[in-house]
Amino acid sequence: MKITALAGGVGGAKLAHGLAQILAPEDLTIIVNTGDDFEHLGMYICPDLDTVCYTLGGLANPETGWGRVGESWNTISNVEKLGGPAWFRLGDQDIATHLERTRRLKEGQSLSQITKDFCKAWGIQHTVLPMSDSPVRTMVDSEEGELAFQEYFVHRQCAPKVKGFRFDGVEAAEPVVGAKEAIDRADAVVICPSNPWVSIDPILRVIKKIDKPVLAVSPIIGGKTVKGPAAKMYEELGIEPSSLAVARHYRTILTGFVLDNADSAMENEIKNLNVKTLVTDTLMNHLTDRTRLAKDVLHFIGSL
């Protein structure tokens, strides 16, 4: 089976990692959100892309789900001593990724080419693609005005209430070479358990059209997210956060939907959206959970 997965950061990276345990390199392509990308301390930082790559490469910090394992913090602590911005916690190993990426971008290399080279250096065999080589910037419309995503997400720790989102540059952004081809080759597209508003929507806006069965895994379990502000965003936008809300979010493109056992009570309502369902354990604490969920998802796709 050939799969193209759409992923944001931590949750998306975990399912992508699970899929990579089962599928051969040529059978899995992961298209990653770049709407969270930003420039900081002169470096071009791609948080979701790096989380996916670090996870697939076995380099991720298992405690946080983001950043590098065995990380040191000597640079950022010295930036702080000099009075510089230290709110975005960049580890020493992680900074290497941003410095070298920035250097290559300034040389005129594309983000997709750089990502390909980095994956090779990190021993990642499956294909990881940034959604676009053109900048797309997720802007959060909040009660305190419009905020750049990382300003909202990390610096303000999601405190300002959201009113909506804007993806600056998305109209002009083309998918990277290979993204549409990977979808055309795939048996199905899997939307990983990432934030629908700010991780998956930007990818869908760039990809525009998917002529394949689309299956989504709910990032909301029992009305809450494992990590990140998706549930809080639904609430602030006047929608009760739930698996049902996520299924409704994707309803126009959805063939199948995977929800957690904790949410089995809303399975029928989701089926009423004309969507096939799978109820299973979707929490991914360990690699074995990731692989098991990936296996469930692939079986489910096979049965559609």
Next chain:
Amino acid sequence: MKITALAGGVGGAKLAHGLAQILAPEDLTIIVNTGDDFEHLGMYICPDLDTVCYTLGGLANPETGWGRVGESWNTISNVEKLGGPAWFRLGDQDIATHLERTRRLKEGQSLSQITKDFCKAWGIQHTVLPMSDSPVRTMVDSEEGELAFQEYFVHRQCAPKVKGFRFDGVEAAEPVVGAKEAIDRADAVVICPSNPWVSIDPILRVIKKIDKPVLAVSPIIGGKTVKGPAAKMYEELGIEPSSLAVARHYRTILTGFVLDNADSAMENEIKNLNVKTLVTDTLMNHLTDRTRLAKDVLHFIGSL
């Protein structure tokens, strides 16, 4: 006594450190070469300025004389793994200096303002001034063509034979605010034992005119340099490397000259240049050596 010192990297930093042990903060200003500055991995790096500041702040690596004590190398080793340029060995703590400096420069702050703030953060009380806020770039005319200084110095490890030097931008470069004033206030200007060709000449070219007694400490002992390519440069330019050669180099501005005991045989020839001399032990291995040489230099100035 009020002193303004001119310094390059390691050797200059050591004598400046010695002078700082004796002179009160308001009585010592150190003007530092910025001709070695360059951009690397997107960061603006000032090797001589950082060596002087790290040394004065007690942050320098005592083994190398440059870089930070207790340094780690997690960023650069990961840049190397990604196939990026690792020939300039940047430590993790050191990178913080370059990142934050670059961030502030891009915000429009001047190098002198940034240096002032950094010195405060590092607990440095004496005044350290970059020679100019405008870029001056030392270019090495070599048998392999013209090379940017760090390309010659670090990447090529001074292998190409030099034919001359050019200080790109020096005509337009003004001294920073406070540099001429410090010289006007000083009883004497001390040229530290730094490379005459590539550390001191750029400063002298920017400062242009010194209406004060000028005293230089030879960076060459027994025909050799403690560190760096000064002796090799003299040879390649057809001049026998010696204290005498250094005194001749500065003769048009020189009042006094400090040479090592090892070179006492050439004291008379230096005196014949109409220059007062002091023969003493100029090697600075430990802080006590630095302070002793500084004391000798100050006594010598008092006697002129």
